[in-house]
Amino acid sequence: MAASIAVSAVAILHLTFLVLEMFLWTKPAGRRIFGLSKEFAGQSATLAANQGLYNGFIAAGLLWSQFAKQPLPDMTVFLLGCVIVAGIYGALTVRHTILFVQAVPGAIALIIVLTSG
Numbered sequence: 001m002a003a004s005i006a007v008s009a010v011a012i013l014h015l016t017f018l019v020l021e022m023f024l025w026t027k028p029a030g031r032r033i034f035g036l037s038k039e040f041a042g043q044s045a046t047l048a049a050n051q052g053l054y055n056g057f058i059a060a061g062l063l064w065s066q067f068a069k070q071p072l073p074d075m076t077v078f079l080l081g082c083v084i085v086a087g088i089y090g091a092l093t094v095r096h097t098i099l100f101v102q103a104v105p106g107a108i109a110l111i112i113v114l115t116s117g
Contacts, residue, residue, distance in 0.1 A: 003116040004066050006109035007076055010083060011066075012107060014059035021052030057081060073113070081111040 024030030025048040026041045038045075058079055067074040087103025 003076075003109075006112040007066050007080070008110045010080065010105050011059040013102070014055040014083070015064070017055040017092050017102075018052040018059065021048040022050075025049070025052075043106065077084040077110065080106050080113065084110065093107045096112055 020030055020033060025034070025045050028037075030036070031038065031041050034041075041048075041078075059076060061079045065072040065079065083106035084103045087101070087106060088097055090098035090102060
C-alpha cells in the first residue's frame with residue numbers, strides 16, 4: 001500500500017510537470033515558476049511541450065505499473081530509476097532544485113518499493 005501511494009505521488013508530480021510544461025509554459029504562472037522571460041518562454045514553448053509529453057509518459061507508465069491487473073514491479077523500478085537519473089541530470093545542467101523536486105521524491109518512492117516487497 002505504501003509503495004502504491006509513493007509511486008502514485010511521483011506520477012502526480014509528473015502529471016503536474018506535464019501541465020506546467022505543455023499548457024502553462026508561456027502563461028504568467030508558468031513563467032514565474034520556471035523563471036522565464038516572456039520572450040524565452042515563447043521561443044522554447046515547443047521544446048517545453050515535448051518535455052511535458054515525456055513527463056506524461058513517465059506518469060502513465062508509473063500508474064500502469066501500479067494498477068494493472070498484474071502489477072509490474074520491474075517496470076516501476078525502471079521508471080523510478082529514469083525519474084532519478086533525469087532529476088540528477090536536470091540538477092547538474094539546469095537548476096539544482098530539480099534534485100529535490102524530481103530526484104529525491106523518485107528515490108524515496110524507489111526505496112519504499114524495494115523495501116516493501
